[in-house]
């Protein structure tokens with residue numbers, strides 16, 4: 436397991452055993468030799484990963500699909516091989532020019548390609564698409580390359596962001612070049628700033644005349660958190676950033692008050708669209724955060740109406756998540772024009788900074804004993820405990836509420852105010868143990884959660900990755916404990932695979948179990964109680 440912040444700045448999934456020779460190579464001091472070697476390693480990979488040189492910003496006014504020839508990259512279809520695009524650019528420019536100018540340009544282009552390749556290799560960034568902009572070497576380049584305003588640089592400093600995370604290095608330039616983008620990077624790796632930063636730079640300053648940017652999140656809690664983050668990053672500039680509340684969705688007329696950035700759940704925004712209270716035809720930036728969740732059937736209708744309402748032909752859409760199933764990639768390709776695909780580490784992986792453990796509890800009663808024993812031995816708050824339903828969350832709360840620990844619960848049966856209080860108290864450290872359903876499993880940034888306990892086995896690999904990702908954020912170490920009973924054994928191998936892939940030690944017998952298709956495993960479980968049945 437990687438320690439401290441190395442994960443944050445180096446991406447996930449670096450199998451040290453497998454790539455031992457590469458590590459040795461990277462550690463050599465001779466930088467010329469080093470970069471040449473890395474470059475050749477990258478070139479070796481060029482059939483798998485397309486690296487590209489920084490290009491002029493694409494025209495946003497009338498974006499068309501640039502070619503439909505699709506090559507297979509890492510098993511995925513991409514829009515066009517960007518290596519050939521870089522060469523094409525050279526040929527175009529060179530035909531009329533002097534031979535020496537052409538040569539100089541070629542050299543500069545190669546140097547740029549080399550720098551990009553080294554940076555991407557170092558940070559485990561994989562890109563595909565046509566003419567992918569160069570990654571950021573540092574936050575300083577926000578100023579030198581993109582004239583980032585000083586208020587934003589100041590806010591970055593205040594927040595203590597010294598270096599861009601891998602997703603920020605690549606996604607920010609992509610969006611600043613007006614390219615649509617779908618991105619997958621580990622939980623807690625700074626995806627929010629990766630889409631808010633280019634949005635603020637592009638919007639420049641407040642303007643009247645309708646909503647200019649929309650961020651969609653799947654829960655109210657996440658919209659509130661994103662709103663707060665946006666405000667922090669925009670401090671010093673008078674952007675009108677609005678959080679779509681129930682009241683606004685029902686009553687507000689957005690044509691009557693200015694709004695630069697609107698943050699909403701799809702349900703609330705759809706309601707406002709239906710009531711003709713909001714006009715999205717001028718939206719220039721649309722972000723779908725936790726995009727795979729938004730594309731699930733129960734939310735798809737709602738986001739579809741938002742996407743249709745955002746009818747500006749030069750809109751830039753982007754999709755972000757820590758998990759990117761193939762069906763979302765397919766949707767993204769249908770939806771987007773000339774998009775860039777950015778993957779940090781490997782898709783759908785758990786974060787490497789989390790120490791993961793499986794605990795056999797035999798029965799439901801065994802789980803209750805195990806959690807009590809674990810808290811009695813060492814309770815290291817804050818701790819998040821996940822259950823498969825609100826009924827079970829209430830039951831566990833009923834059991835632990837009198838155990839002399841500061842415990843609270845959050846689930847969909849609570850009012851909005853109660854949910855907000857539960858989140859705020861947990862953030863403030865007043866609640867030590869927060870019992871939750873999957874309502875806070877994605878996107879929520881509770882700083883320094885020491886341990887996530889999967890009291891109930893998660894119902895899918897995606898749920899596992901997001902739940903445990905509430906811990907081990909921003910490069911910090913975290914812990915995840917997953918209880919399992921007989922009923923969960925068929926799915927153990929799937930968790931074991933995720934554990935092994937993120938560098939955790941897994942007993943060999945687990946890896947010998949059969950793999951099962953893991954779809955919505957939510958068995959009926961005995962109720963949680965130590966009281967004898969009467």
Ligand SMILES: Nc1ncnc2c1ncn2[C@@H]1O[C@H](COP(=O)(O)OP(=O)(O)OP(=O)(O)O)[C@@H](O)[C@H]1O
Pocket residue numbers: 595596597598599600603620621622623624625626627628756757877878879880882904908909
């Ligand atoms: N460049 C940076 N340097 C240090 N910390 C950062 C940087 N960028 C973001 N962070 C911090 O990292 C934490 C996680 O960021 P964020 O919530 O955006 O993660 P995420 O990738 O969206 O996670 P999830 O997939 O769970 O939604 C936040 O507390 C944020 O302030």
